[in-house]
Amino acid sequence: MSPPRKVDVDPDEQIVLREWRELIVENYEKDIARLEGMEDSVHGFHVEHALMDEKDTLRRFFHENPTRALELGSRIMREQFDQHNIPTRPVLRVVGLSKNYLNRVDELRMRDRNDLVCLDVKINEVSHPYGWLKLAIYECMDCESRVEVPQRRARERESPSLCRTCLHELMENYQKTDIPKRFIRPDSEFSMIVEECKYEDVQDISMSQITYNNEHHLINCSTRNQIVGTLTDDLVDQLEPSTYVRINGIVRVQPVPDRTFSKDTRRLLSIDILSVEELHIED
Ligand SMILES: [Zn+2]
Secondary structure, three states, rough: OOOOOOOOOOHHHHHHHHHHHHHHHHHHHHHHHOOOOOOOEEEEEEHHHHHHOOOOOOHHHHHHOOOHOOOOOOOOHHHHHHOOOOOOEEEEEEEEOOOHHHHHHHHHHHHHOOEEEEEEEEEEEOOOEEEEEEEEEEEOOOOOEEEEEEEEOOOOOOOOOOOOHHHHHHHHHOOOOOOOHHOOOOOOEEEEEHHHHHEEHHHHHEEEEEEEOOEEEEEEEEEEOOOOOOEEEHHHOOOOOOOOOEEEEEEEEEOOOOOOOOOOEEEEEEEEEEEEEEEEOOO
């Protein structure tokens, strides 16, 4: 197996990692210690957004690139779980986002893609849980180097096009000849190592925008302003239809589900749900 690829963390991200570590150790060390002995395979760990707001770089970074900020935070949480010998995989569930993230379904547009939003909604439908291939592991049939290829949900599975190890070897051998480099290309063939691939549990939901007054009495539940969302890991099976919740998530763009050809360019907005907070609303 080839050595793991070097993970690039730029100087800004170094600060983010440091601030995540401070935040988690200062505020959540006791909560983590209490999880020792837990046997679940995955655990959603609540992190208060207000604490992230106190860290200058993390606050900005989470706002600009929430997906990456959470990846870096998960790395620190993983490290803290390891220190307490907890084999469970932690998932960061940021809760209590500032009011300025509160949006309405009808306000969301394509330009909001990858942005952080909170929506107050009524849950309509919740699908059966299913899994998808999140990370495919391939092996070069020539040199046996392994390659990881992250996949996208509801898209065609992607496989590596050429083997870097084989390419490198070819380059070295050709160095003393005058064959132009652009003609050097290994005849790579890969096989997928099914057992090593990583899968994720998910559930699709549909939800409707709600409005309510200061006394938390429902004013309206919109039949027009609906959006779909995806729950993952520990959130699967946690939501019931007809309940009122605030969902915190990241806006994504998805192909339409019933497309009849793979290059269909039509897209829908959806929400990758980061956390769910109960709303006490009276009908
Ligand atoms: Zn190879």
